[in-house]
Amino acid sequence: MNDAKSIDQSTKWDANLYLKFADHRTRPALDLMSRLDPANAARPGHAIYDLGCGAGNISRVLADRFAGAPIVGIDSSEDMLAKARAQTTDPRITFAKGDLAAFKPDRPPGILYSNAAYQWLDGHIDMFPGLMRLLPSGGQLAIQMPRNHEAPSHAQMKTAAEAGPWRDKLAKVRPIARVQEPADYYDVLKPLSAELEVWETIYQQPLTGKDPVAQYTSSTGLRPYLELLQEPERSAFYETYAGLTAKAYPTRADGITIFPFRRLFIVARRA
Ligand SMILES: C[S@@+](CC[C@H](N)C(=O)[O-])C[C@H]1O[C@@H](n2cnc3c(N)ncnc32)[C@H](O)[C@@H]1O
Numbered sequence: 001m002n003d004a005k006s007i008d009q010s011t012k013w014d015a016n017l018y019l020k021f022a023d024h025r026t027r028p029a030l031d032l033m034s035r036l037d038p039a040n041a042a043r044p045g046h047a048i049y050d051l052g053c054g055a056g057n058i059s060r061v062l063a064d065r066f067a068g069a070p071i072v073g074i075d076s077s078e079d080m081l082a083k084a085r086a087q088t089t090d091p092r093i094t095f096a097k098g099d100l101a102a103f104k105p106d107r108p109p110g111i112l113y114s115n116a117a118y119q120w121l122d123g124h125i126d127m128f129p130g131l132m133r134l135l136p137s138g139g140q141l142a143i144q145m146p147r148n149h150e151a152p153s154h155a156q157m158k159t160a161a162e163a164g165p166w167r168d169k170l171a172k173v174r175p176i177a178r179v180q181e182p183a184d185y186y187d188v189l190k191p192l193s194a195e196l197e198v199w200e201t202i203y204q205q206p207l208t209g210k211d212p213v214a215q216y217t218s219s220t221g222l223r224p225y226l227e228l229l230q231e232p233e234r235s236a237f238y239e240t241y242a243g244l245t246a247k248a249y250p251t252r253a254d255g256i257t258i259f260p261f262r263r264l265f266i267v268a269r270r271a
Contacts, residue, residue, distance in 0.1 A: 024205045024216075028263050029058045029115040032144045033065060035197065035267040036111055040140050041066035046110035049074060051100055052117020056084025056093070062113065063093050070107070074098040075117075101127065109134055112141045119145040122177045125188055128266075132192040135270040141189070146220075147179040147200065147264045152248035153213050154221055160241035161225055166233050173224045185266050195269040205259045212257045213249045214242035 041048055048066060050059040053073030063071045073095040075081050084095045096106075100114075101121055112131050118124040124145075131141050148154055154175075161170035182198045189196055207216060218226060222241065229237055251257045 024203070024207075024261075025116065026057065026061075027203065028144050028201070028265075030061070031201065032113070032115060032142050032265055032267070033058075033062065035265075036066075036113070036140055036142060037138075037269075038066060040110040040138065041069040043110040043136070043139075046108050046136070046139075047072050047105070048111040048113060049105060049109050051103065051112060051114035052120070053084060053095065054080045054117075056080075056087055056095060058113075058115050059084065059093055059095070060088055060090070063088075063090055068092075069110070070094070072096065072105070072107070074100065074103065076100070103127075103131070105134060108136065110136065110139050112139075114143045116144060116146060118143060119147075119176050119179050124177060125180055125184060128185065129188055129192055132189060132268060132270055137270055138194070139270045141266070141268045141270070143266045145179045145264050146176075147262045149176065149178060151260070151262065153217055153245060153259065153261075156241060156244040156248065157217070157222055157225060160237060160244055163240055164233075164237060166229055166237050169228050169233075170225055170237070173228060175224065176221050179264055182264055185264070189266065189268045192271055193268040194271040195267075197265070197267045199265050200262055201265070202260050202262045205261055206256045207259050208256060211242040211246065213245040213259050214238065216259060217245075 047070040048062055050062060050071060050073040053059045053075045056073050059071050059073040071093045073084055073093065075095070076097060076099050078097070081095050081097060100117060112135065121127065128141065135141060161167065161173065182200060186196060186198045207213065209215065214222070226234055226238065249257050249259055
């Protein structure tokens with residue numbers, strides 16, 4: 001299996017915080033999965049890879065949905081992989097540490113599936129043709145990435161980062177790699193595809209509780225900022241960001257905060 005020594009930021013994933021919003025994060029994963037062809041899961045000797053599998057929640061759903069297929073989850077975070085291994089005894093599901101930037105499958109893939117992971121990799125669009133070439137004719141590449149970077153939830157991370165004495169420390173944060181326009185992905189994958197679907201969905205996520213948007217992003221996009229600060233600055237920065245998001249995403253009369261979230265989906269079938 002490939003080596004993930006070069007990765008440091010994703011070793012710090014907080015599996016528990018990420019899973020707090022599991023319902024909202026599972027729905028796009030299922031929407032993506034609904035476009036997979038069971039015939040690809042049934043190819044003898046081929047596996048379904050769950051790239052950036054995190055705590056393995058979706059790997060387990062893949063195993064339920066595609067009976068008989070071996071499922072291989074790949075992730076660079078020990079915390080996520082430990083959680084993933086602890087949550088299943090199904091021998092069909094295995095997990096391995098690996099860097100998606102250097103992904104090489106140990107066994108042939110019939111399906112390469114990835115939910116909410118490639119947005120962490122700079123230049124991910126250039127990796128997608130290589131993933132397609134790993135597939136047999138008819139095999140599928142299925143990728144979902146958040147594309148919410150222009151929404152206040154993400155723009156305000158930068159605003160908050162520049163709004164306090166932490167400014168210099170946070171100037172070096174490398175935000176999530178920009179997810180490009182849908183048509184850009186269409187253009188790179190079309191020459192290798194027999195069928196290609198690219199679409200976006202904006203989920204109107206109803207959240208509850210205090211600082212729900214800040215809580216939601218603190219296990220993902222906000223994480224690189226929080227990691228650079230110590231207390232009490234860390235909390236002060238978080239409160240600044242939470243205050244900004246509270247204004248942008250007001251709580252409704254019934255206590256619900258609606259957090260619209262745009263996601264990009266790609267499903268390509270290898271020519
Ligand atoms: C937002 S989580 C998604 C987890 C899972 N796919 C899900 O939908 O529940 C993103 C995952 O990508 C992993 N990741 C980020 N960069 C990676 C890389 N270069 N190689 C492997 N995994 C990576 C992180 O460790 C994290 O578990």
